[in-house]
Amino acid sequence: MSDIEFHGLTKRFGSNNALDDFSWSGGCGVVGLLGPNGAGKTTLLRMLATVLAPDNGSIGIYGLDPARSRDRLEIRRLLGYLPQETGLYSGFTTFDLVDYVAVLKEISDKTTRHEQVRHAVRSVGLENEMHRRIRTLSGGMKRRVALAAALVGQPRLLVLDEPAAGLDPDQRLRLRDVISRAGQQGTVVVSTHQTDEVAAFCQQVLVLDHGRLRFAGTPRELATMAEGRVWVDDHPHPDAIRTWVTGDGLVRSIGTPPPGVQLVEPNIDDGYLFATSDGGRQ
Amino acid sequence: MTTEVLESSRTVSTMSMRQLARIEARRSLRRASIWIGAILLFPIMSDTTADWPGGSYSEKLLGFMPIALGTFIAAFRTGRRDGSHDVAESAPLDADDRALARLASLALPLAITLVAIVGLAVASRIEGGFWMGDHPRRTDTALHPFSELLQPLLLVILCGVAGIAIGRTRRALSGGIIFGMLLFTFFPAYWIWNSPPVHVVAPLQIQPMGIDLADGTTIDETPESWYVEDTNDFGEPPRHQLVHQPTIIGHDIYLVGLIALAVGAAVRGIRGRRIALAGAGIALTGVVVQLLVSPV
Numbered sequence: 001m002s003d004i005e006f007h008g009l010t011k012r013f014g015s016n017n018a019l020d021d022f023s024w025s026g027g028c029g030v031v032g033l034l035g036p037n038g039a040g041k042t043t044l045l046r047m048l049a050t051v052l053a054p055d056n057g058s059i060g061i062y063g064l065d066p067a068r069s070r071d072r073l074e075i076r077r078l079l080g081y082l083p084q085e086t087g088l089y090s091g092f093t094t095f096d097l098v099d100y101v102a103v104l105k106e107i108s109d110k111t112t113r114h115e116q117v118r119h120a121v122r123s124v125g126l127e128n129e130m131h132r133r134i135r136t137l138s139g140g141m142k143r144r145v146a147l148a149a150a151l152v153g154q155p156r157l158l159v160l161d162e163p164a165a166g167l168d169p170d171q172r173l174r175l176r177d178v179i180s181r182a183g184q185q186g187t188v189v190v191s192t193h194q195t196d197e198v199a200a201f202c203q204q205v206l207v208l209d210h211g212r213l214r215f216a217g218t219p220r221e222l223a224t225m226a227e228g229r230v231w232v233d234d235h236p237h238p239d240a241i242r243t244w245v246t247g248d249g250l251v252r253s254i255g256t257p258p259p260g261v262q263l264v265e266p267n268i269d270d271g272y273l274f275a276t277s278d279g280g281r282q
Numbered sequence: 283m284t285t286e287v288l289e290s291s292r293t294v295s296t297m298s299m300r301q302l303a304r305i306e307a308r309r310s311l312r313r314a315s316i317w318i319g320a321i322l323l324f325p326i327m328s329d330t331t332a333d334w335p336g337g338s339y340s341e342k343l344l345g346f347m348p349i350a351l352g353t354f355i356a357a358f359r360t361g362r363r364d365g366s367h368d369v370a371e372s373a374p375l376d377a378d379d380r381a382l383a384r385l386a387s388l389a390l391p392l393a394i395t396l397v398a399i400v401g402l403a404v405a406s407r408i409e410g411g412f413w414m415g416d417h418p419r420r421t422d423t424a425l426h427p428f429s430e431l432l433q434p435l436l437l438v439i440l441c442g443v444a445g446i447a448i449g450r451t452r453r454a455l456s457g458g459i460i461f462g463m464l465l466f467t468f469f470p471a472y473w474i475w476n477s478p479p480v481h482v483v484a485p486l487q488i489q490p491m492g493i494d495l496a497d498g499t500t501i502d503e504t505p506e507s508w509y510v511e512d513t514n515d516f517g518e519p520p521r522h523q524l525v526h527q528p529t530i531i532g533h534d535i536y537l538v539g540l541i542a543l544a545v546g547a548a549v550r551g552i553r554g555r556r557i558a559l560a561g562a563g564i565a566l567t568g569v570v571v572q573l574l575v576s577p578v
Binding site for chain 1: 293294295297298301302305363364365366367368369370371372373374375380
């Protein structure tokens with residue numbers, strides 16, 4: 001049995017199909033979730049975080065069913081969730097907020113709780129802002145406070161919705177370290193728009209588009225999905241699915257290569273673009 | 283994004299609930315509105331300028347209005363703390379548990395109110411009591427019964443619970459608008475609430491009740507046991523001044539019902555709906571009792 005199992009998940013918001021017969025199973029390590037805006041990533045993560053129910057289909061998390069009240073509580077005891085839009089209490093200090101969340105996570109022993117709070121705050125690099133009120137922190141710092149709140153209690157399943165949004169390059173590197181460590185102890189499901197992050201620390205990657213699963217595999221397999229379909233030339237080709245000018249002035253294209261062009265080794269960006277293009281869907 | 287949101291089950295750790303309640307109680311110490319209400323409580327209660335019979339008796343309870351208002355504001359701010367996005371919405375202790383724990387933030391204003399009530403009861407008994415009626419049947423020894431002293435305590439609880447409930451359900455609502463409405467309800471308009479028949483649903487029922495006597499009636503024509511306010515400067519007829527305990531008890535029941543109703547609205551879920559339903563029933567019973575027994 002896999003740590004996480006999705007079977008035929010469907011979710012509609014009005015006329016919009018956020019998830020459409022989505023199935024996948026896996027877990028253990030870091031799972032990256034890629035997809036364009038509106039692909040259904042946040043909907044899927046909210047379901048995984050047990051705060052949203054699917055219209056159809058079922059979810060299994062460590063063999064527990066979040067549709068059942070008692071199982072849901074057990075799942076929540078194993079869970080850390082960083083939503084895309086975080087709520088923070090602006091009048092609380094960083095320490096107080098993360099401590100409050102630790103109480104919500106039923107970490108009742110005060111000494112243990114405070115130690116875990118300090119550990120979580122340190123891990124996101126906010127040890128010097130421990131006693132500053134949240135309203136005085138920058139946007140990136142607030143995001144890290146929310147991340148510390150998700151990390152506190154060392155959850156077995158960590159669900160992160162665009163954790164790198166608003167972070168500077170240094171903090172992004174630190175985030176990679178945090179996520180990698182968490183992935184060694186359990187399962188991390190992380191949605192992102194950064195394909196380089198997926199390549200850097202994800203063992204598995206899922207690509208969603210229009211609520212459907214377009215790809216599931218390793219980052220390397222995602223890159224090789226575009227094998228033989230990426231070329232460079234000195235001019236754009238009308239039949240290319242995607243085309244852009246690279247830093248060295250050459251035109252890089254994805255699609256069915258015309259005869260005589262120079263094929264290049266695809267990277268994860270190419271794989272992702274191919275997977276979410278019409279050619280990839282076919 | 284509006285959709286079915288999953289609630290957690292109801293078997294969370296009681297120790298964590300207690301810790302959460304302690305945090306909320308501790309944080310309420312920082313709410314200025316409670317302290318302002320508490321500070322205003324004492325000058326209003328020690329004011330002895332009411333120059334009509336029953337005036338000093340009535341105004342003592344009005345002294346609790348500022349702390350009731352301050353409690354509401356503090357509770358409203360606590361209730362709306364999550365803003366547009368809940369903090370840690372997938373934690374085992376969910377929004378309903380947090381609302382329940384936030385009721386503990388009422389411990390401070392309740393303690394202040396209780397101290398003031400005990401102080402009022404003791405001081406008025408040492409002092410001898412309040413002026414009721416005009417000569418020749420005036421007394422200066424009227425004392426608030428227990429059932430009446432219970433009213434401000436119930437009012438403060440009601441304001442606190444209602445603040446948490448409204449704050450939770452109407453997070454975008456302007457605190458200033460609510461503050462203005464309550465200010466008007468509690469202060470300039472308090473006497474409107476105490477005009478029959480709406481006195482049965484008043485936030486704070488003011489005693490003594492004044493029962494108008496027939497035109498031309500003089501104090502000498504009334505029973506010996508009555509305290510009567512004589513014809514006043516406004517030309518109103520004489521009134522029988524009466525502290526009517528059965529009506530007060532009915533009003534206490536009504537306030538208890540409203541508190542339960544507000545707790546249900548604050549906690550929500552199946553548990554909340556049950557509490558709210560029971561509260562509505564109790565409040566209705568309190569109103570019916572008052573309508574049946576009230577002499578006005």
